[in-house]
Amino acid sequence: MSFLKKSSPHSTTDKDLHRSIKNIFGFHPGNLHVYRLAFRHKSVNKDVNGVKINNERLEYLGDAILGSVIAEYLFKKFPYKGEGFLTEMRSKIVCRSNLEKLSRKLGINKLIESSLDTKSSAKSMGGDAFEAFIGALYLDKGYKYTRKIIIKRIVNIHIDIDTLEYLDTNFKSKLIEWAQKEKKEVDFRVVSEKGEKNYHQYEVGVYVDNEAVSRGIDYSIKGAEKIAAEKACNALIPE
16 A cells, blocks of 8 residues: 555654654654554545545554453463453553553654644544554554563553552443433444354444444453443543
């Protein structure tokens, strides 16, 4: 794909991006263009042959890679815990609010290219860019290297697993409480299923007064509900 070609190493902007990634994550990026794409919000869409070029596709890829790495990490760290606990812990680590905090802490939010001002920017912009960065890192360096960066430079340094274990982040309950207060009807529906028995994915939609609000995808219905509920809370409930 032409939009993933390497950028010129002589651009001052490229040098700044290279320096920022090196300072934050401790490695030298190869294909700077794919990282630049990771930080391009949809508000500054660039149309190439009818295709909108922004970080949404990389966000999709990064979400899958991040979830896989965290799932393996938790599986090994907690050898005697059940599927429910592992799913809950993964949700706490990769939830939108936590990724937003990570984005601000790491300085990723300062690298985002957006036409929105800070006050009106989407709540999920930083978290989306974080996931898109993981997708870019995977394309640039491969899975093994990406896993190393996620564990050593993100989880080990910036995520307190012990604190998260006892943190209550029940977005489903929060959403239901909000709906009761606002006298609205909330419904969680499985809208699609795909994959084989051991790799079965569920897509769950959140509907408020019969209108679709958000969707979540996970390897369990409970996990997909948590993701969809968090997205709905971000969209509907003021901070």
